[in-house]
Amino acid sequence: MLLSTTANNAEQHSAAEDELALCPHCDLVQHLPLLQPGEEASCVRCGHHLDACHIESVMRPMLYAGSALFMLLLANLFPFVSMFAAGNSSEMNFFDTSSVLFQQHQQWLAILVWLFIQAVPAACMLAIIYLKLGMLYRLPARTWVARVLYMLKPWSMVDIFLMGLIISFVKLVADADISLGPSFWAFCLFCLLHLRAFQVVDRRELWSKIAPNPKPQLAAHAGKSGLAQNVKLCKVCTAMVPVTQTHCSRCHTKVPLRRKASVQNTLALLLAATLLYIPANLLPIMRTISFGETTDSTIISGLLLMWQDGAYPVAIIILIASVLVPVAKIIIMFWLCYLTRLPLAQRQRYSTQIYRLVDWVGRWSMVDVLVVAIMAALVRFDLLMSVYPGVGALVFAAVVILTMLAALSFDPRLLWDPLPEQQKGVRFDAATER
Ligand SMILES: [Zn+2]
Ligand SMILES: [Zn+2]
Structure with missing residues (x-):
């Protein structure tokens, strides 16, 4: 059962029952109600999964x-x-x-x-x-x-x-x-x-x-951002840490207010992925020997071959996983980095959800690399029919890894933070903001 911690139901719980939580994706402080077994709680603002109680x-x-x-x-x-x-x-x-x-x-x-x-x-x-x-x-x-x-x-x-x-x-x-x-x-x-x-x-x-979850020294209130109340989130153990404290008192990890040089690192990784995407498509991903005849196939030529052979569902899956997803992920991640430079009002409401989607979907691009590994292990009949991995497979794997690292190094809280010049005196409220 999905239970959203809305402002109303959060108020129904007494302070003793409730625990404050800071959303790792949108930085909103909110009450976490005491969950019953089987219940889950998600962020009221961005829908991120916050807590669950399992049987x-x-x-x-x-x-x-x-x-x-x-x-x-x-x-x-x-x-x-x-x-x-x-x-x-x-x-x-x-x-x-x-x-x-x-x-x-x-x-x-x-x-x-x-x-x-x-x-x-x-x-x-x-x-x-x-x-x-x-x-x-x-x-x-x-x-x-x-x-x-x-x-x-x-x-x-x-x-x-x-x-x-x-x-x-x-x-x-x-x-x-x-x-x-x-x-x-x-x-x-x-x-x-x-x-x-x-x-x-x-x-x-x-x-x-x-x-036990350490209680921050500062009084934080639900419905406002952590940034506006001088509290930050320990991404390792989900504890709330005062801005003045460098390390988390529960897991002793160093807690930055925001991921260090997040946008710069993401942009650098995206740029590397974009550059490698060109050879990944030009170099052969797989070499097939069939009745003594050798054929090198790239991602696109393999795709066209499958389409000609009538294997439409597989061709569509490979098209989505190997072509559309990596390209879309790179473009969307660039766009998210650009959004963080715009004033709050001009950012898209669903940008956090889009970030989560590209983050989840991105790893599926690895499917073509694994197909090459499976085919090479299985199709071994020497000159009659054999499959060998091409150098393109490794380059393509590098593209997927780089885009995954780019998504991991991006801090989605930046999509909700006001620009540095607007940060003074900012107080967000979950009920009224956007
Ligand atoms: Zn959130
Ligand atoms: Zn911690």
Whole structure:
């Protein structure tokens, strides 16, 4: 159930029940009502998820994360996918998606794929188990583990890998017979359990169990911005920290008022992504050998080929993920940086929601790179039919990583801050502002 902390319902709760929260996306101070199990609270101004109360908040995440790790182990033990073409057969294990790339001298791509689909997801699941165990026993270094967990989260790409598998099968099914092994089904379960484990862990709840939320020395009021009341947010543990204090008293992280040089860093990363996007489209992403004939394909030529072959749904998915999303993300991020330089009244009302959308959707562009890794691991019939990754795949992966870093280094609170010359004496109010 979604529960918006509106100004009215916030007032119905007594001060003892309520906790003040500062929205990390729009900097609005607001009351967080005491949540019942199963309820969630979102920011009244920008809709950002602020808090949740989960049923069985210790056991359920541990069970999901533990089962996910077990499924990941099974996914690595048995045959993943087998392919039969022209009287030959080839078998792929889950680990082959990285090891084959390594053998084909694409070490960087191999490491990236291994990190995205094995190491990072496994580390996240281990971190969730450790932190939940830490709620029962006082384990050391919980602060560090919690910090690392949320840093790694966007780089876990098992869901995108599953989409990559489906695209690869659709591409191959016309030329070959595909048979799914037990590890494939274990991987599908791993994917579901991994997503579920993240869903039932709430950052605010997690930190409240590690250490109680410190009360800021200054009296802050709901309905006004943190900036106007001299309080800032610790992005690591969600605590409110007075502007005069350099470090968070709960997690001891250095807390800047706003991310340092956020717009400059975002612009630099976007510029690098834009420059790399040109070679990423010109260089071959994949080399296919079919009956002794070698064909290099770029993102666009591969797309056109699929369209000519009548694989319209896959062509559309690749068009969206590899062409439209990266270009749109770069343009929108430039536009958001420009917005922060305009007076408050001229900024768009939904800019924060647009930021969240491009941030979420951006990682899906990695699907084409993972498709190349899957095809290279699976299609290995020497001169009859083989697929090798091209240098374009690594360059394209770099573009996606740069745009993800650009979104991460952008501070969405800047979209709600008045310009420096207008900041003196500013008091926003949630009920009246825009
Ligand atoms: Zn907000
Ligand atoms: Zn903190």
